[in-house]
Amino acid sequence: MSGVLLKADGLSVGYGKKVVVSGLELEVTAGEILTLIGPNGAGKSTVLRSIAAQLPLISGTVSISGNDITAMDLGDIAKALSICFTDRVTAEKMTCEDVVSTGRYPYTGRLGILSAEDRNIVREAMELTGISHLADTDIRYISDGQRQTVMLARAIAQQPQVLLLDEPTSFLDINNKLRLLGILRELARDRNIAVVQTLHELDLAQRFSDRVLCIKDNRADRLGTPEEIFSGRYISELYGITSGTFEPMFGTAEASPVLGESKVFVIGGGGSGIGTYRRMQRQGIPFAAGVIHENDIEYSVARSLAAEVISERAYEPISDESVQRALAIMKKCDNVICCLDSFGTMNIGNKRLFEMYKSLKNRSDNSGQMKLD
Amino acid sequence: MNKKRAVRWTICFAALAALTSAFAVLELVCGSTDIALSDVFGALAGRDRTSASHTIITEIRLPRTIAAALLGGALSVSGFLLQSFFNNPIAGPYVLGISSGAKLTVALAMMLTMQHGVLLNSASMVGAAFVGSMLSMGAILLLSGKVRNMAQLIIAGVMIGYICSAVTELAVTFADDANIVNLHNWSQGSFSGISMDNVRVIAVIVFAAAAAAFLISKPMSAYQLGESYAQNMGVNLRLFRLALILLSSVLSACVTAFAGPVSFVGVAVPHLVKSIFGTAKPIIIIPASFIGGAVFCLVCDLIARLLFAPVELSISTVTAVFGAPVVIAAMLSRRGQKRGV
DSSP, X not given: OTTEEEEEEEXXXXXXXXXXXEEEEEEEETTOEEEEEOSTTSSHHHHHHHHTTSSOOSEEEEEETTEEGGGSOHHXXXXXXXXXXXXXXXXXXXXXXXXXXXXXXXXXXXXXOOOHHHHHHHHXXXXXXXXGGGTTSBGGGSOHHHHHHHHHHHXXXXXXXXEEEESTTTTOOHHHHHHHHHHHHHHHHHHOOEEEEEOSOHHHHHHHOSEEEEEETTEEEEEEOHHHHSSTTHHHHHHTOOSSEEETTTTEEEOOOOOSSOOEEEEOOTTTTHXXXXXXXXXXXXXXXXXXXXXXXXXXXXXXXXXXXXXXOTTSOOOHHHHHHHHHHHHHOSEEEEOOSOOOSTTXXXXXXXXXXXXXXXXXXXXXXXXXX | OHHHHHHXXXXXXXXXXXXXXXXXXXXXXOSSSOXXXXXXXXXXXXXXXXXXXXXXXXXXXXXXHHHHHHHHHHHHHHHHHHHHHHTOTTOOTTTTTHXXXXXXXXXXXXXXXXXXXXXXXXXXXXXXXXXXXXXXXXXXXXXXXHOOOHHHHHHHHHHHHHHHHHHHHHHHHHOOOTTHHHHHHHHHOOSTXXXXXXXXXXXXXXXXXXXXXXXXXXXXXXXXXXXXXXXXXXXOHHXXXXXXXXXXXXHHHHHHHHHOOOOSHXXXXXXXXXXXXXXXXHHHHHHHHHHHHHHHHHXXXXXXXXTTTTSOOOHHHHHHHHHHHHHHHHHHHHHHHHHHO
């Protein structure tokens, strides 16, 4: 393929003789964002550092635009590939502009004096990342998030073909996470840069990657589009999630359910019950949820958090049978919460269920009993 | 803003240059016998070669002045290189024990040769000092791999310095030569007794090493961001680190060989210069440290000579009085910065 900028062949990486990740095959094309995900300590950063020629390769090759990096001159690597890593920068008395200017290093002469063009490129990189106002501020006196952005500007000023980022969003707030990843997307598309990054935020990895590489147990476990990777139970297996559940469709996580005999019955649907489910979980109250269609937006949350879920097949009206099952559980509960304030054709069964509960409650209130049965 | 900085830097350089000339003149004029300015210039111009003032100026004060300026510059640049290497603003040839290592080997070499009735020439003194510097440097490098904490590294350096000094004192105590007085003076640190021949050797070594340091200011600026980034920008880390070590050792060895150990200049001057210039850009700070070190040592030497004249203080006594508080300030500024962020 002509568009392949970065290629790894039979790559094994690690420290000294200790192999961390082996048998890596990789092709990243111009304009593509590849995201590495995987559990802590899986070796994502080691892979990045090896691709950046900062660690000797144990075996295999890495090439940029067809050139083997081990045969490349350091200066040529610097022009082709730039990094934005998590190493803390503690340089004293350097302004942010000074730091971004170091990106021009491979292009300047013996003494590193910037030309007018270099200074333009530096200014442009700072504008693109929205840090122009920090130009004269000491790098030590800005927030971690701003520093991360400054380091990205530095990497951009290096005008690379391949941009490697290790957890670029880890110190940023949500607005800045989205902004930074947006900038990466723009860079990849407009400048035809190949971006390889590691992310811990799965929701963002799912939304901002063209392809996702999953690293686990010393190898590349899977490589595919976000749609291929974020499906079924794969992510839960990749991370070995045991205390809680992961919803691949939205890339969200829920805590572990409170198991046991249901004490509260929640009638929800259409997202109305999610807040109640989470509150029950926080308070440690086992609850039952129903009747929820299997394609309801809150179905997966209910499945994750409820002790029992009474569900109905997608696009079908709630059947009598489901209502009866729900009623049986409801009778054993201390309390019922209905989160719906309107009912439609498909979930009219829930309306009947709630009315049955109210008449039962009236009857038991009249007979002086506190419990539903 | 860039223009504003350029103006600031120009003013600072001009001020430093003016101070250097002013104190150099004072060094020549003042002393046990004050010599009129006109006589000083007369002596420098080579008029009236037979007068006493001519001899004093050309054979005693001029070499001493030049040596103080050059060696002060050398120490400061050496300190700045070490600070870059260890990414630690309080690293310097004296605090890391590198000066003391040089002192030890030079003292040993001097005593060995004296026993055979030979006086060491300048080049072999520098050679011996370089060997000692490298030995201390090697010990520090071994330790730096083991200690992650920068304060511990400094403590280790100070201890190495004490060990070397103790061995030197021991050797001096048992040396049986009449020259022992000389040796004792030298081991305390002094710019006295440096001849014009010595100055020529000093000038060649110091200018060559300082120029080489200036030429690696580009990788130094990349290295300030840390190893990963430096490497990513195309710095050959191994070669670069080797250059830093060799150059800083040559510079401090040259100082120790001729003036003995001179304390704290290597830490204090770069710190002051960085504050005055408001930057840590090596391309600015290397020449600025050189000139700043010259000013600092000229002032300190003036004080050492004049304060209790005719008794002369050791140069380290004076540099410590001015330098040590700056070292403490440098240490505190680093602390504050960590807490501040």
